[in-house]
Amino acid sequence: MSRIIGVLRRTFGYVREHVGTDQLGNKYYFIPEQKSWTGKHIRAKRMVEAANPAEYEYAEGSIPMEWDAWMRGRRKDPPSIEEILTNQSEREQIKLKAKEVEEKELALQAKEYEEGLVAPAQTVAKGHAAAANFGREEISEEPVSTANTFQPGSWMPTSKK
16 A cells, blocks of 8 residues: 555655655655646655654654754754764763763852851742731741741631631
């Protein structure tokens, strides 16, 4: 059946050109701008034939970024395998450098906190200044903790109406 459909497509003008295959096994095609046998204008298209055609097996990252850019028309020429591999290694290096910088930043923050250079977090007022109960002490269901003492929150039953 698929051979018959293929023959019909080639006969009636739906010709697709294989552009490339990525390292995951996805195949990319380009359908040039053309007219069908009925005279209908068909604009150029770019498409992918997934290595895992089942929809539920698709996961983010199944199409490399370079091929995705080509599919969406953000780049004119399809990427090469070498380009994809160099970009992938550069992304991995950037991730490693970012991890190193984050570790250094966390160590610096811990050192500054121990030395007392970082101020403790400020208390934030609850509510809005325009509210009628702003600034009033309210009974809270949340526990309150100050210094070395701990006070559990109070609970009040709801009134039955």
